[in-house]
Amino acid sequence: MSGISRRKLMMGGAAAVAGLSGLAVADRVARRYGLIPPDARGRYGPGEALTYAAQRLLMRHSQAMEFSRGMISKTPFMNEVAPLGKEFLAHQALGFRDWTLKIDGMVARPMMLSLADVKAMGTRSQITEVACEEGWSYIAEWIGTPLSMVLQEVGVLPQAQYVVYRSIQPNWWESVDMADAWHSQTLLTWGMNDGDLPVGFGGPLRLRIPRQLGYKSVKYLTSITVTDSMKKFGRGRGSATAEAGYAWFAGI
Amino acid sequence: MPATVTETTTTAPRHTLVVRVTHWLTVVAFVALLTTGLEIVVSHPRFYLGEEGNVNVKPLFTIPIPSSRDTVPTGYGYVMPDQNGWSRYLHFEAAWGAVLTGLVYAIAGLWDGHFRRDLVPEKKDRNWGAYWGGITKYLRREKPDANETRSYNVMQRTAYLGVVFVVFPLMIWTGLAMSPSFAGAFPLTVILLGGRQTARTLHFFLTWVLVLFVVVHVVMVSVSGFWGRMRAMTIGSRKGKGV
Numbered sequence: 001m002s003g004i005s006r007r008k009l010m011m012g013g014a015a016a017v018a019g020l021s022g023l024a025v026a027d028r029v030a031r032r033y034g035l036i037p038p039d040a041r042g043r044y045g046p047g048e049a050l051t052y053a054a055q056r057l058l059m060r061h062s063q064a065m066e067f068s069r070g071m072i073s074k075t076p077f078m079n080e081v082a083p084l085g086k087e088f089l090a091h092q093a094l095g096f097r098d099w100t101l102k103i104d105g106m107v108a109r110p111m112m113l114s115l116a117d118v119k120a121m122g123t124r125s126q127i128t129e130v131a132c133e134e135g136w137s138y139i140a141e142w143i144g145t146p147l148s149m150v151l152q153e154v155g156v157l158p159q160a161q162y163v164v165y166r167s168i169q170p171n172w173w174e175s176v177d178m179a180d181a182w183h184s185q186t187l188l189t190w191g192m193n194d195g196d197l198p199v200g201f202g203g204p205l206r207l208r209i210p211r212q213l214g215y216k217s218v219k220y221l222t223s224i225t226v227t228d229s230m231k232k233f234g235r236g237r238g239s240a241t242a243e244a245g246y247a248w249f250a251g252i
Numbered sequence: 253m254p255a256t257v258t259e260t261t262t263t264a265p266r267h268t269l270v271v272r273v274t275h276w277l278t279v280v281a282f283v284a285l286l287t288t289g290l291e292i293v294v295s296h297p298r299f300y301l302g303e304e305g306n307v308n309v310k311p312l313f314t315i316p317i318p319s320s321r322d323t324v325p326t327g328y329g330y331v332m333p334d335q336n337g338w339s340r341y342l343h344f345e346a347a348w349g350a351v352l353t354g355l356v357y358a359i360a361g362l363w364d365g366h367f368r369r370d371l372v373p374e375k376k377d378r379n380w381g382a383y384w385g386g387i388t389k390y391l392r393r394e395k396p397d398a399n400e401t402r403s404y405n406v407m408q409r410t411a412y413l414g415v416v417f418v419v420f421p422l423m424i425w426t427g428l429a430m431s432p433s434f435a436g437a438f439p440l441t442v443i444l445l446g447g448r449q450t451a452r453t454l455h456f457f458l459t460w461v462l463v464l465f466v467v468v469h470v471v472m473v474s475v476s477g478f479w480g481r482m483r484a485m486t487i488g489s490r491k492g493k494g495v
Contacts, residue, residue, distance in 0.1 A: 059436075136306035251434070
């Protein structure tokens with residue numbers, strides 16, 4: 001150890017102190033600007049925070065890739081879902097005539113919308129890819145109503161930070177930040193490849209978030225809650241998948 | 253041998269502190285990335301070319317292992333446990349570790365001349381003859397030149413430069429090309445590779461290039477004096493042979 005002089009030790013100590021206080025400052029700034037994801041706790045917290053902060057600093061407004069009509073998958077893969085419950089089957093028997101989407105939380109005008117109400121708010125279609133965290137993917141045309149149009153209608157309050165959304169299936173809920181909630185490609189999807197959205201792909205209503213992996217695109221959507229904090233939901237990690245050990249931010 | 257012993261306290265260490273620290277940080281990150289990467293593959297051990305790929309698409313090849321998803325036809329009658337949650341968390345955390353470590357290493361290497369001095373092949377060696385000479389020397393298992401205890405030969409230099417400046421960047425590129433939000437922000441990164449699934453397949457092949465490098469690297473270190481080289485890459489001492 002003779003190689004390490006007192007001078008070197010002092011320099012090293014100073015660098016360590018500077019580094020630690022630098023980290024503390026970075027953490028405070030990141031929290032203030034909403035760059036810390038709800039699941040940034042535990043041993044994988046630092047990695048998650050770095051990924052999410054980098055994404056939001058560098059590509060907050062980017063668009064997911066869109067493809068030509070010729071690239072639409074001839075054999076889109078219908079992923080398996082848990083057996084559909086009684087409530088869903090009753091809706092299906094009625095042709096989803098009474099399906100409703102509830103929007104509440106930090107909004108000026110909470111609403112209960114029928115599928116027809118949602119469709120009346122506007123239509124957009126996009127040819128985007130569903131990419132699963134497992135590695136597989138397929139491309140389809142998705143037709144629906146941008147979530148932003150519905151958010152406009154209900155009047156999101158300024159303190160809103162996240163949008164929580166739930167399936168009719170038990171314990172299937174997710175959330176995104178406002179950058180993804182207002183994003184022009186975030187689609188309340190009710191059509192696929194020029195037809196109604198099939199049940200196997202999430203019909204009658206699925207929230208497509210094409211900038212993130214498939215598991216953020218919750219099927220059989222029934223409610224949306226705008227909130228200022230994820231601490232009020234579940235164990236505070238931001239989604240059912242995050243509480244099952246998966247990353248909340250699935251842009252990567 | 254006496255010459256090397258007297259060098260221990262008088263000359264600079266074989267590897268600079270930055271090289272030693274970043275080397276071991278990279279080892280930790282690499283082990284984490286490899287384990288979690290293979291774990292993620294288990295959830296879909298099929299590989300494709302182009303943009304899309306799923307069980308309804310003919311794969312380029314499949315790996316004959318059981319899968320952690322029952323939607324993947326593997327021929328096995330059972331399903332492995334799902335480990336993707338922590339595997340993906342750790343994969344990206346370790347990727348950050350590798351990238352940040354690599355940045356420190358690269359900046360230091362440019363700054364202190366490590367690349368220019370130690371890794372770029374020497375002028376006299378920038379020809380096919382030098383490589384051929386190096387290969388035949390290895391094949392004949394000849395003793396290394398005296399100066400190879402202090403510096404790398406042309407084969408080593410090329411291998412290290414290739415891993416640092418070609419394989420690692422390609423690994424990061426093909427990895428990021430699989431991120432839907434990164435791909436959206438920089439679509440050319442995916443288009444140039446030939447699609448999302450091609451990126452995934454390349455990422456998988458590059459893994460084996462790195463594994464092959466590590467195997468050869470560890471074999472060479474062992475053959476040329478394991479503990480001496482371990483000392484050189486840890487405490488930095490030149491003591492011992494061939495460090």
